Amino acid sequence: MTPILSPQGLAGLVFLGCVAMTIAGAVVATNAGRLIRAVTGLALCLVGVAGIYYFLDSPFVALMQILIYAGAVCVTIVFAVMLAEPHELKRIGKIHALAGPASILAAAVLTWGLAALAVKTAWQPAACRANNGAVEEVGQSMLTTYSMSFELISVVLLIAIIGSLVLARAGRSK
Amino acid sequence: MSVHPDVARVIGYVVGTIAFVALNASFLVWLERKVAGHIQRRIGPKEVGPFGIFQSLADGIKLMSKQLIVPEGADGLLFRLAPLLVMIPAVMVYVVIPFGPALVARDINMGILVIFAFASINVLGLLLGGWGSNNKYAVISATRAVSQNVAYEIPMLLTVVTLVMITHTMSLNQIVAQQPTIKDWYLFPWNGSIMLPIGFLIFFICSMAETNRAPFDLGEAESELVAGFHTEYAGMGFGLFFLGEYSNVFVGCALASIMFLGGWQCPFGLYPGVHWMLIKTYFLVFVVMWVRWTYPRTTLYGLLNLSWKVLIPFALLNLLVTAALLKVF
Structure with a gap:
């Protein structure tokens, strides 16, 4: 020990x-x-x-x-x-009698699935990973390999900002 | 039994950091009262010890002997948790601050990120403290503190990004090593970008606002909100908020002196070491206090306008100009 x-x-x-x-x-x-x-x-x-x-x-x-x-x-x-x-x-309403057992079952299935996935997957050994997630590597792959997802995420954020502005304006005129 | 050197190092740094945070806070409280006194043509504390230097130790003992009262109707758990949430990140950030060439607890190559990551938890402590107190003034103050912190984090991080683009590293010790003499300081416009002095100004204003210091202390505006988010706190609960604030002031100034003023390097290339770091940082702390006792408190709208309409556009301009200069030259 x-x-x-x-x-x-x-x-x-x-x-x-x-x-x-x-x-x-x-x-x-x-x-x-x-x-x-x-x-x-x-x-x-x-x-x-x-x-x-x-x-x-x-x-x-x-x-x-x-x-x-x-x-x-x-x-x-x-x-x-x-x-x-x-x-x-306040807690809303009464919880259904089956809710407890069902959620335990769902959690058990999920845990089993994730554990099986973790054990069965052929993980890449640590040495092959891109420079242990250094900032330069992350930045480069964000702007080259994953530039599409990166741009899409910024569009999602833009839509969220516009949406909140629309909601806030509607609230102000009331 | 012999202790492993790494373990001894860990224990040494933990004890040393906590001792430094406490001593630094008590020194800064004394300094603040002295500075305030002399600016207002008083002399400040003078009874306890020479020049009253032990006044804050006496105050600390008084605070510790007081009872921690949890007000009726307050959320007891969150109320007790909030001072800890302010204090723990404030101590954690000292892990990466290089006080000297070798005097740094853990010199990881993302030092700047560590400081900003842990500093961002501080707000959560203020929010929970304000909410948990079950006091309307505390809640108003907490919402103010958050909107202020969110607003000023943006220009601050933009300035830091700009500086990192010039230094090519996020390791604080390497940034210091790049500035051996006064002409290499990143404060000056000839070291990479003509916008650097403006960057320093933005960073310094933001660090004052982030630590809720006057003239940006809207969160604890005594004339409107009693004492803000720590209205209901007695004894050491209040003491921890105070310790956290002064520790954050020190960290903000230390970061400014590391990034723009060469940290532990001597301006003239003679005897670099921990004393230069302390001289530069405490000078900036003195400037922060000087500003506090010179300017009156702003209004909430003035505060937010300053950030969103002045500092953020300038920080963005700083970023663009620096990027263009780096690309061209």
Whole structure:
């Protein structure tokens, strides 16, 4: 057994911490009674996932995960909740009797499918990957190989901005 | 039992960073009160220790001995979580700041990105604190802080992107290494782009706004909002918000001195080291305080207009001109 006070031991501890953060965050996000607590759980979960990316040798993806998801998406959600819903959201209606077992079944199938996919796929060994996700490589493939998807994403964002402007204008004239 | 050198290094940096954050904050509180005093023709704190330098330690002990009260109707969990969410990222960013050629906890090649990634969590702490307090002033203040942070993050990141285009690296230590003497500072227009001084100005204004400092402290406008998002916090809960703010001020100024003023390099090429980093950073901190006690608070619309109508267009122009210059030359 590796002693805890060694580099590997500490790394293992931090890894377990990230996994625990991801799971705890996900549980809070799905079970919290208050919307704003659920968002906090989501933020925790996303930071945990970022930690796992870091362990997979992709610091760029990990940092982008924190910057975009925890720093921007979660803040936007909290902001929207604060503006739109001053009081806590009440749980709507009764849950169907079959909902619990059905969701457990669905989760089990999904987990099994993902696990099978992870085990069965012939993954490329780490050495063959493009320079461990360095910024230059990411930038170059974004503007060459994936330029179509990159442009499409910006069009989607543009439509979202125009849509929100249209909604905001309609609200102002009321 | 012998401890592995890497483990000893980790423990050393963790203890050192936390000690530095706390000491830095207590020093800056004292400095702020002294600067404010002298600007207003007072003398500031003078009773505790020589020149009152131990005043903030006394204040810290007072804050720690106070009870942390959770107001009725507040969301207890989020209320207690918010100061931590402000404090943890504020400490995390010190991991990549190069204080000296070898004095950096982890010199990863995306240092700038680490700082901005963790700094962006800070807002979440303010939001949750404001919301969790169950206080209308706190909620108004939190919404203000967020709209301000979102608005000023854009020109700030655009300026940083422009600088990274010139330096070709995001490693803070390499950026410092590229500026050995005063004529190589990225502050000056002959080092890559004629827009660099404007970039520095935009970055400095944005870092003041991002840390909610006056004249941009709309989030805690005392005359309208009692004390903003930390209205309901007592004792060390308030203390942590304060520590986080001063630590962020230091990080903003440290980043400005690393990116534009050559960090730990001596301007004249003599004895580079941690002292130059501290001299440059604390000089910028002093400028931030000087601005705070000289200019009155802006209005919310003035603040947002400044960002969206002045800083963002100039930052975009900066980006375009720099890109064109880099392409041509």
